[in-house]
Amino acid sequence: MIIDCHGHYTTAPASHAKFRERQLAWYADPALSSPTPPVISDDEIRETIEANQLELQRKRGSDLTLFSPRASAMGHHLGNQEISLAWTRACNDLIARVVDLYPDNFAGVCQLPQSPGAPLAASIAELERCVRELGFVGCNLNPDPSGGHWTAPPLTDRHWYPLYEKMAELNVPAMIHVSASCNPSFHATGAHYINADTTAFMQFVEGDLFRAFPTLRFVIPHGGGAVPYHWGRYRGLADMLKRPPPAEHVMRNVFFDTCVYHQPGIDLLVRVIDLDNILFGSEMIGAVRGIDPETGHYFDDTRRYIDALPLTDADKARIFERNARRVYPRLDARLKARGL
């Protein structure tokens, strides 16, 4: 089977986005009435999923998507802890409904109610709710809740440890994923996303996080940012920093997805990164939605790039399925319970 580890509900019903607007308006002007999440029917959800993600799964031949709220809309930098929590719960509840309607096609990955400077207690509680009550299998962790000002401590800082303890206890991984950028220097999907991936990896190279948390697992999306292209640089920097090679020091706990939108990039990824560290992903429907004039196919139809690799079927199965089941053991358990 083909598991897509990176999909967002970018097509959620308009009333969901309206709720967010009203929520932020209320934050700006507390004299307004406090909004509540909209009533959304199953049919509305079906409509937004069937013509989009489900249609693309069928067309492109993937079976199951690890599905999380729209990343650019997490907007942790907006409002405060209370606002972030209410928005996050509404987003995660919607993901749970998608999964309940299409349990064969989706598994839930939650957004966390991060907020700049806030303690992680709310995120830990929401992670626990999503995993234990809603059956989610992972979370998205934003290394920069400030939205492009990078005011949070590095991911290796003890600040994050309580969340990591909960992740370890629940045995769920996190995808490192920033949200929108409110810094005009950084285009969200063209700079901020890729920079965050690169930044997180280098934090792991510098630090020693996985000695403290040997079972912790992170997926760095967008093919690991700049890392595979600069793999020699990272091996060399680790050496200069008197760190073990990244393959030992980082890559037992860190995985890259295949959201790299051309064949040469995917070819490089599998050439330098161990196949056990690569998870199929498309970020679909996401940052890049057009057709590549050079190939006539959608840029984000990443299955084609994997199919074209000179790998055995068994090796492709590692990328398409086996690695995801290893990194997301709660997904594996769900699939096994269904005889898959």
Place this chain on the structure above:
Amino acid sequence: MIIDCHGHYTTAPASHAKFRERQLAWYADPALSSPTPPVISDDEIRETIEANQLELQRKRGSDLTLFSPRASAMGHHLGNQEISLAWTRACNDLIARVVDLYPDNFAGVCQLPQSPGAPLAASIAELERCVRELGFVGCNLNPDPSGGHWTAPPLTDRHWYPLYEKMAELNVPAMIHVSASCNPSFHATGAHYINADTTAFMQFVEGDLFRAFPTLRFVIPHGGGAVPYHWGRYRGLADMLKRPPPAEHVMRNVFFDTCVYHQPGIDLLVRVIDLDNILFGSEMIGAVRGIDPETGHYFDDTRRYIDALPLTDADKARIFERNARRVYPRLDARLKARGL
């Protein structure tokens, strides 16, 4: 001949760094006496160059290096405009002395006295001094003088236009190069440098700078950051942003160097980026100084990676020499004046 477009004077005499220390101490405590740049003898300069950059040019077989002050020590975020200017002039004057001692081996590229929030007048004046009086052929432009807080406007903003006008008038390119990071999120050479490269490129994709300045030229170092690895993403994002393809919209004015420290990265670079846009560079002696245990050669001996490419000698000559002479016309004129 082989022109290395990216070298820094990372081995400058210790008294130069001491001057910087005293300068920053004076800034912190104006009761101290204002320091003046140290007297450095020609022999001291020879000693720091011959055993290092010159030795490596000989060993690795490059002929001439575009030589600029140590990038991580530019430290535009430290002090103020006055401090930045005094430090910058001392740094550039030292580069001029290296070039005067070894005119066959080095050409000067200047640091600019940027300072967060300061107008660009001092940078424009220093660029003019370095080009007209010291014979420099280019400059390094820091898109983030704040050192990792990214408080400056994007490079496409009119804020930068007066500098671009001077660059166009003098017909010199800029290498986009940040300095040290004072943001604990960003390791300088492992995250901040690469992120800046990626960020600058995406700013050019979003903007329309080269319609206003059709002759302006930028070198994005470190192989263009994450860009070649994500070339499909950038082509797709340009399409979504209703921009022309990056090959037309950006790559008539933007060039990538070859500071990518492993063969697979260089292979990708030449596979996706037009050979006319690639300039040989090593960043030597720079960020990564060790030997790659996988090859037995220095990571930053980037000539080996180019030599290993299945390209004709004529194509390699574009990367090694011709593109640099086109992008740096003042270098070309200097070489022609020497019959080269």
